[in-house]
Amino acid sequence: METSVFITFIVLAAVLVGLLGLFLVKGRPLTAGKPRREFPADRDADDLPPGAPDEPGGATLVTDRPEGTPADLDTQAPDVTVDTLEKPEAPETRLARLRARLVKSNNIFSKSLLALLSRDEIDDDVWDEIEETLLSADLGAEPTFELVETLRQRVTVEGSKDPERVKAMLREELIKLVDPAFDRSLNVKNPGRPSVVLVVGVNGVGKTTTVGKLARVMVAEDKDVILGAADTFRAAAAEQLTTWGSRVGVPTVSSEKEGADPASVAFDAVEKAIELESDVVMVDTAGRLQNKANLMDQLGKVKRVIEKKSQVDEVLLVLDATTGQNGLSQAKVFSEVVNVTGIVLTKLDGTARGGIVVAIQKQLGVPVKLIGLGEGPDDLAPFDTEQFVDALLEE
Template sequence: MEIVVILVVIGVVLGVGLALVAPRLRSRGPELEPPARPSVGQGTAVEEGPEVDGGDVDVLEPPVEEAPPEVVAPVRPSFRERLSKARGTVSGYLGSILSRSAIDDETWDDLEEALIRADVGVGPATEVLDAVRARVKADGIESPEVLLEAVKDEVKARLHVDDRTLHSDEGETNVWLFVGVNGVGKTTTIGKLGKREAEVGRTVVMAAGDTFRAAAAEQLGTWAERCGATLVRGAEGADPSSIVFDGITKAASMGADLLLADTAGRLHNKTNLMDELRKVRRVAGKEPGHVTEVLLVIDATTGQNGLAQARVFTEAVEVTGVVLTKLDGSAKGGIVLAIQADLGIPVKLVGLGETADDLVAFDPDEFVDALFATD
């Protein structure tokens, strides 16, 4: 009997205890439940590790160290891409030639018209076609396709020169003079060329010798800042020769490699202004100056007028090379052949766009292939 009483008491005690604990367990609910884990075999990797209560803690990711920007070399512009306007002038005639099955009189007429339209000039065009006629006869050429290749070969041969480089002598205060009429892009050409020379490690000084155009010195100053060049300038209307000489003196004192000298771009038919340019050339050649280039800048869009400018400037200052600007915007690219045929002056640089990297060395083969491209 005593045993029964003891069991009853124990049962009551356990019942009371469970009654007190159960509500607490139900109130806590999911907090005691472990986070669900994927079952084995479901293809999900399980990473064991301590569980962390996220709460409202801000998680600070370590800063991502950005790699320095990659230096990308400028892409040289393509003659084929940039000469679309010039090519458009002759493409119709070339297409007409290729549509024929043989070479006839109309073929020669179309060739002549194409060359003249491209502003090669009547004289040079006639000389080219006379030479090609002789080759057609000698080689027995009958195909229009082969005829066009013969024309391209002849033009390339006439554009060939042994040296188109820009000259400078080691250890000298090299002076490059830039001449040309207003509006052709002299000052911009100086800035672009100065940037290119500075990028290959040369020390550059620029002389603002165009003292008659109010914005010329400011424009050149902007370019000087871009390429880290030293600018020498004077008052508006000052003697250009004195500015150029001051530039030479500064370049020599610095041990600079190169002085790029701007000059006034007055009209080429003014005799007194040509005399002024001759004076600048004489002064630039005095010690310590050493003139290695006199570059005539011509706007390609002016066509045969550019050839007239070249004649006068060459007589005044002995031009050593031509810079042909805005070739990408001109339908008159044949002026390259006209200049070289008439004056024997090589085109050394051409402008194929607006940026500094669009001023490039002239490549006659690439130029001719682009001009006569038919696809």
């Protein structure tokens, strides 16, 4: 009797433990939002139908927004509060500061060139020196010959050796070369949907840093921004981008797995931006060497997959100004793959020469829209033609 009671007790205890375990599994709080989604093993991101709601996936929203801000994908708990968020510098104040830096780092135009043009007698040898000076400023062969010919005609006709008048002539011609007719504004004002910005470039030019700095520019303009960490091949790239975003309360969509499909992450970032009704989503991509056809194809794929969800409004090519004319071949290849709409020129200080702005625009027919002149978080500003030329000529 005692044995049967004991056995009955054991059975009841086992049943209770099983029920309790089932309750705990069913009642466990789920991570907010949609479950993590992956590509089927036999399916590629390019096979997705337009606007497919359940594909692609595998991305996680890593958000460091203040409490109360909506974010309903898998999240890491934010550690920042409104009080700890940085306030980015306004774009208008950046221009003046960047111009001051450009004045210090570029003196080829303000000293060498003006000195040559102000000589009492400007013969063929002097014009040859002027030509060499412009070429050394990375202006490029065609723009250099065009500028020298125009200046030669004007100096001959006017016959003025007054330094201020010569400087005024040079300023007028440089502004024409830099081309104020270009629309340098970012296409990030699309009512009813997020504007999509794709950022591309080779390794080492500072794409991820540029995306982070540009996010600060957007926040300073009161835009709601989401970042997409589609550079899934470089170790810590997503972490770096997340850190940039967290400083100003901008969330980052990234993959939990290194080496994940970049197109999947890009798609999820755009999808999340649409869901949260953000103003702008910026997608950081892996560095692509222009002689690696498969990598360039991968970049084209990222753009195509994004376009299954939304139009790509801006493709910004990040170039290192210190590479000079070598950057032109990079720019040409990228423009063929993803239809570049604007240039971000970084490191336009130190050994860089301002003439590269003209050379790039002449070759691609694409405007320089942003320039960077330092390592600080707010050392990126919209490009302004007249302020740029004035900085080149300021002594």
